[in-house]
Amino acid sequence: MRSSIGKSGGVAATVRVARRVAVVGAVLGLAVPLAGTAHATGARDGHCDKGEFCLFYYPTGVSGGAVSDFAVGDIPNLGPTQPTCYEFRGGGTGSGLCVWRNARSAQNLTGHNVRVFTNVDFKSTSDLFTANGRQGDLYQAKFLDESIKFVT
DSSP: OOOSSOHHHHHHHHHHHHHHHHHHHHHHHHHHHHTTOSOOTTSOSSOOOTTOEEEESSOTTOOSBOEEEEOSSOBSOOOSSTTTSOBOBSSSBTTTSBSTTTOOEEEEOSSSEEEEESSGGGOSOEEEEOTTOOOEEOSTTTTTOOEEEEEO
């Protein structure tokens, strides 16, 4: 029996199919990681969204400052230096700086009361931000913020 495809046609056809499979696989491989890049609440992305507690580089009423947004969860030490500190994010002034001792105001969009302490491990004086409250300046912890505690 003779094959309808000659020797050179068979090899060329096999190579073409293999190339197509490789291209399709590469395209699918790129599509999977890109599918999850949409904005998500709690993503520490420099946006103060519902369900987050946020510290701002600028005071209340002044726009243009960067934001550090946190999901519900205590933070005993905001960290004083890079690369281990929590940082301000977004495109505003202060973006990339450590939050530790740099926050001027806060907003609480969580269902919990939140205290910002002037020392690590929730020690010393603090400012209280009530659940689902509006943005307000830090008083005790202004430029002294070192830890965050979610309280009932």
